[in-house]
Amino acid sequence: MENQTPILSLINLDVGYNATPLLNAINLNANKGELIALMGLNGTGKTTLFKTILKETPSLSGKVLFGDKELELNQLQSQISVVYTERISIYGFSVTDMIAMGRMPHTNRFGKLTSKDQEVINASIKSLKLDDIAEHQIDNLSDGQFQKVMIARALAQETPLLLLDEPTAFLDIKNKKMIHELLVDLSQNHNKTILVSTHDITFCQLHCDKVWLVKDGELNEKLANEIKESDFD
Amino acid sequence: MVVLLATLFFMGLALGSVLVSLDLSNESILKLRIPRTLTAIFCGAGIAVAGLLMQTLFRNPLAGPSVLGISSGSSFGVALGIFILNGTGISIVSERLTVSTLAVIGALAVTFLLLFVSKYLRKSNTLLIVGLMVGYFVSSIVNVFSFYGDKTNLQSFVYWGLGSFDKEVDFAILPYYYVPIIVLIVFVFLLQKPLNLLLMGEKYAISLGLNVKQNRFIIILIVGLLTGLITALCGPIAFLGIATPHLARNFISSSNHKHVIPFTIMLGASLGLICDIISRLPGLDGNLPLNAVTSFIGAPLVIWIIFKNKMV
Numbered sequence: 001m002e003n004q005t006p007i008l009s010l011i012n013l014d015v016g017y018n019a020t021p022l023l024n025a026i027n028l029n030a031n032k033g034e035l036i037a038l039m040g041l042n043g044t045g046k047t048t049l050f051k052t053i054l055k056e057t058p059s060l061s062g063k064v065l066f067g068d069k070e071l072e073l074n075q076l077q078s079q080i081s082v083v084y085t086e087r088i089s090i091y092g093f094s095v096t097d098m099i100a101m102g103r104m105p106h107t108n109r110f111g112k113l114t115s116k117d118q119e120v121i122n123a124s125i126k127s128l129k130l131d132d133i134a135e136h137q138i139d140n141l142s143d144g145q146f147q148k149v150m151i152a153r154a155l156a157q158e159t160p161l162l163l164l165d166e167p168t169a170f171l172d173i174k175n176k177k178m179i180h181e182l183l184v185d186l187s188q189n190h191n192k193t194i195l196v197s198t199h200d201i202t203f204c205q206l207h208c209d210k211v212w213l214v215k216d217g218e219l220n221e222k223l224a225n226e227i228k229e230s231d232f233d
Numbered sequence: 234m235v236v237l238l239a240t241l242f243f244m245g246l247a248l249g250s251v252l253v254s255l256d257l258s259n260e261s262i263l264k265l266r267i268p269r270t271l272t273a274i275f276c277g278a279g280i281a282v283a284g285l286l287m288q289t290l291f292r293n294p295l296a297g298p299s300v301l302g303i304s305s306g307s308s309f310g311v312a313l314g315i316f317i318l319n320g321t322g323i324s325i326v327s328e329r330l331t332v333s334t335l336a337v338i339g340a341l342a343v344t345f346l347l348l349f350v351s352k353y354l355r356k357s358n359t360l361l362i363v364g365l366m367v368g369y370f371v372s373s374i375v376n377v378f379s380f381y382g383d384k385t386n387l388q389s390f391v392y393w394g395l396g397s398f399d400k401e402v403d404f405a406i407l408p409y410y411y412v413p414i415i416v417l418i419v420f421v422f423l424l425q426k427p428l429n430l431l432l433m434g435e436k437y438a439i440s441l442g443l444n445v446k447q448n449r450f451i452i453i454l455i456v457g458l459l460t461g462l463i464t465a466l467c468g469p470i471a472f473l474g475i476a477t478p479h480l481a482r483n484f485i486s487s488s489n490h491k492h493v494i495p496f497t498i499m500l501g502a503s504l505g506l507i508c509d510i511i512s513r514l515p516g517l518d519g520n521l522p523l524n525a526v527t528s529f530i531g532a533p534l535v536i537w538i539i540f541k542n543k544m545v
Contacts (some may be wrong), residue, residue, distance in 0.1 A: 033393075054439075054440065056436075073439070076445060077440065077442035080440070081440065082437070084436060088434055088437070090488050091482055091487075092482060092486045092487035093487075093488060097489065101429070101433060101441065102441075104426065104430060105275070105441055109426060110423075110426055110435075157441070
């Protein structure tokens with residue numbers, strides 16, 4: 001279960017665009033094995049925070065530390081794997097091909113997979129119970145199956161931190177539940193630190209360790225079972 | 234695929250407006266058909282690979298070497314040579330070589346303009362739009378040249394635009410085209426990992442460690458050089474650049490560049506040969522324009538793929 005080893009630290013961090021801050025003076029830690037929900041109304045800066053952590057957008061001030069280090073863009077792939085909301089389509093790509101993409105940061109110039117890579121890919125397939133559809137084309141998967149495959153790909157990347165941007169936004173109740181249970185499993189049994197942006201209060205209350213709540217230009221931490229609808233008024 | 238290519242190669246040597254036996258001492262084979270057939274192979278492969286690079290970079294099935302305005306840059310160079318320099322006595326070695334040199338310079342000028350712009354753009358799709366606009370802009374200048382040009386020059390320009398694999402058959406000059414085209418095609422094999430990552434889109438590619446800006450620079454440079462050299466040698470070739478990568482992916486049912494790159498090269502070379510053979514079928518009085526043949530074959534093939542894959 002979780003311990004107090006910070007995997008991600010935001011120190012006096014201001015995020016925003018064109019020198020206009022959306023979120024000010026963030027000081028938060030994400031520790032090993034924690035499942036953290038990033039919550040807040042649309043347009044309050046959740047995606048900008050993600051982009052800042054991923055160095056897609058420069059921070060206005062402050063630091064983002066991975067462990068105890070600041071990293072360059074080309075070093076992030078060893079620390080963070082990402083799952084976005086949008087579905088992508090690639091003709092002729094199987095589930096296994098897609099999960100193998102998670103190994104690319106570990107491969108040589110030609111992307112050649114070693115036996116170790118194959119082992120990790122197979123382990124990811126097994127962990128997420130994708131054996132039955134391993135050779136299916138990703139374009140033929142349901143939305144829920146697709147997100148599961150993208151999480152398996154992120155798992156194959158073998159990073160301590162998983163960052164998911166509204167992974168269940170387009171999913172039905174059954175698939176949402178499946179993805180939520182999967183995230184719990186990854187944090188508890190694989191010791192992954194997971195930061196997931198979501199609007200699902202019930203998921204937070206039932207499954208998350210804590211919530212990073214965006215409100216009025218500030219990002220504050222709350223215990224997951226303390227979160228309630230009135231926090232968004 | 235190799236057998237098909239070899240068969241087409243020998244058919245290319247034997248078939249033509251006159252049927253000849255495959256005798257290498259035959260002057261018509263040695264001086265005309267071998268260079269023409271080799272040009273069809275290298276340029277067919279090169280333009281197909283350029284199309285593949287563009288489609289992967291922009292994740293756009295309609296992207297091709299002509300879309301970024303690079304072919305228009307070549308046309309501008311050729312128009313400059315034919316309409317402005319023709320008759321002024323300015324010439325590099327020969328009139329033919331002058332036009333080719335200007336075609337390469339025109340293509341590279343547009344390529345470097347795009348590379349410069351790409352440094353300031355985060356999204357490749359924006360670059361695609363900029364390339365399209367540059368193409369329209371350059372084409373408008375070419376149209377002005379054509380409008381004011383005299384009839385003979387206009388005829389030469391229109392003839393150049395129809396495309397042909399036998400515009401240059403001098404073995405002393407051809408290696409200057411063939412060698413860089415081959416080197417560029419071989420270099421593309423080094424890009425298979427970045428190209429596979431780009432299939433996932435730029436956001437995922439970056440998160441998996443790809444330096445997107447650097448790879449975009451390399452890809453556009455290769456496309457620019459290939460398109461410039463090939464357009465200089467054969468004129469603008471329609472459709473092979475767009476159609477061949479689709480056909481290749483469809484035949485092998487994969488987008489993995491480890492397999493798609495070699496297959497696109499072989500298929501591009503084969504289609505180049507097929508189009509060349511059709512353009513000079515025995516019995517035809519003279520050669521059909523290459524672009525008429527490439528579009529005649531390419532367009533129905535792409536429509537067939539769309540319906541076969543139920544992409545409607």
